[in-house]
Amino acid sequence: MNFGATAVALLVSGVAYAMILFLMSVGLTVTMGVMRIANLAHGGFAMIGGYVGFALMNEAHFNVFAALAVAAAATMLLGAVLERTVYRWVYATGELGQILMTLGLTFIMVASANLWYGSNLHSMPLSAAMSQDMDWGPISINAYRLFIIVISTVIAGVLWVILEYTNYGAKLRAAVDNARMARCVGIDVPRMFSGTFAVGCGLAAAAGFLGSPILPLEPYYAVEYLVPLLMIVAVGGHGSLKGSFYAALLLGVIDTFGRYYVPALGAFVIYLAVVALLLWRPHGVFVRGLA
Amino acid sequence: MSGYALEIERVSKSFGALRVAREVSLALLPGARHALIGPNGAGKTTLVNLVTGLLQPSSGTIRLAGTDITPLTPERRVALGLARTFQISSLFPKLTVAENVGLALEARGGVDQRIVGRLRDRPEIVDGAAQTLDSLGLLGIAGRRIADLPYGQRRLVEIALVLALQPTTLLLDEPAAGLASADRHAVLDLLLRLPSSLTVLVIEHDMSLVFRLAQRITVMVEGEVMVEGAPAEIRSNEQVRDVYLGKRHHG
């Protein structure tokens, strides 16, 4: 019975998908936790990172690492600039205004992507070694998905260490718990946040670029992954990184298994799951604090 | 059974390891004027949140006129006659003063879900709002939006709003907070003129208001009731003075 082998392959696939989404969502989680704004344009930064990296590899013949580094840096720069300008307006407006403004930003990003690269799918080219399936007996695991899982776990680990063990991490956690109090004890929340926002964009860019063989790039990418990203934040508890990590895993695996075993209903499974989870714990399933 | 308007019986509340209320007990007779005082962070607002149902106690019982309201939703408790004001006035900013009071009247009259008929054709709402505002001297600002009003007037409007609910028991959370002295007098004046059948629990820091209004005072510190008694007893209580003024040096 091949169920075991299929299950392992699905699990690997699901976890890889989850990890890409998790990396993308880090910036969104922190933005919601610290500044308490809904940044619907976050998926756009992932998309931009993906496209920039792709362009560098495709046209400028950069290698993967250089492309990744430059794409992440460029997106971070863009994020920093936008945060200082347009996002100032977003902070100043109410909840609905934030949603509308960031939605507008997303539209601009989608249109720009199309202007630049048209509506075909693109993804980071993989070497033969990377795209092979590794066979261990009956079990077959895609090398690239494994790579994604490994690298994402490493990055998640690094993030956790930074949060738990550094000064900066402590300040960030304080800011999420209570931004007003954090200011009172001398933490410059707006300044700290600018840098954090940029880092979040950089992570999203990395996720978009490295994830593109699995989640291909196209102009509507920014909108396409908005719902899964928002689901992760909602289920994980706004502003909780650990929460969104587990939420991403849960949702990624449920979605992958669901689509495979109940193809007619496809997306239905994940939406049902999210609704059920939110009904059970409306404030997020895995909550309390940034870490 | 007991004849108390409001009974808080050994109510405790913890958030994980943090205990914000421990075995708090309080009983108000109908028509009581009871003040709840204590330093910041003592758990006074938490207690009000527990009584109104925004928080669920970890243990203990709350009774309103003999009925156990502990398992009830906030909406049900309001329907049974409980009303409250908030530390920071909780009103409807873009609506007018009349509309704010009108909402309370609609809710009380059970007509808030009527989709047929014009609101302005309902005399019980329009006249009711006029009367409530008039009795509090607020008729002149009936057409002004809350967002355009100075803070002092908003506090008064909030009291008008809760009075329009015609509650049996009223919880006031720092009604005079943040007000200039003229507004404080207006609030105190209003509180002194409240119907004698209404049971009132006031959280306040303004001691002059407390001593003029309260028949009994409960002092809370760090989530616990430290002492309760008549104003004169509380005023002369050494422990209370220490809590507010800090321990005095001897010698």
Next chain:
Amino acid sequence: MNTAAADIPVRTGTVQDAFSRHPLSWIDTLPWIAALGLYFAFPGYLALGTQVMIQATFALALDLALGFGGVASLGHAAFFGIGAYSAALYALHVSSEPISGLAVAAVAGGVSALLVGPVILRTRGITLVMLTLAVATLLQNLANSFDAVTGGANGLMGYPVAPLFGTFTFDLFGNTAYWYAAGVMAVVFFLSKALVNSPFGLTIRGIRENQVRMRMLGVPVVKRLVLLYVISGAFAAVAGAESAQVTTLVGLDSLAFSLSGNVLVMLILGGIGSLYGAFLGSFLFVVLSDRAAAVDPFNWLFAVGIVLVLAVRYAPNGIVGLVERAAAKLGRRPLP
């Protein structure tokens, strides 16, 4: 403070005015006067005009939920699509009579809102937005999967539409369609107006302003929001049904995110929470997008994005808001 009883009528007059929000006025006739004028002035553009009015009806539905109730729905196309498919299926399998088709669609939209509402309206903020998006995306997936019923990616087409009131055929020139849309728009508008002026209208605005306080008044907030959502869903479904009937074509794009996004932009442009904004915004948007999107859809999307950002920053109450501000400055009483 002793006041003479004779003073009361005067005072109550003031208080009554303090409640007035959307009185019947001459302004309410403007959209139909405009429709009449445009009918004669631009006879070649009737299909476009019909589109404007259908979108205006859709925008009115969203304005009730969003502008008055504060429900940030980014997935209202779900109801539009449900209405469209219901009307088409009704015409295909039951009866091609259009008005009953609208009624069927309204029920379908209302029932869908009733099913989804109690679940999602407990949430707020970004969670609610996400859930409205999720519902719409889910429906689109379902419509795609169950292609035996819905025609899948091809959609449904060629279903019959009987003459309106038995006499007015929906001809190729679009005359009947135009006045049909105008009529439906009128019904939805005046019903919305009545709703806004009713006690429930005030309740819903109270919920928008301060949900906690509403609970502290004893109002079951979620139940009220569900009622609003049902009405809004029914009206949106009616708009979708109209669209299906006048174009005799229903596809997956009637459930698309772009539809939800567009109607949202129309409301921002025109002004949320005023009902009139729906007319202004839909007129501007549909006419402009017809010109621009035909040329270059992605540049149009770019422009829409920029308009969204700038509008929220500089004109958060849309055109209606700008007009009100100007009128206030000129000393006249602002529009209701």
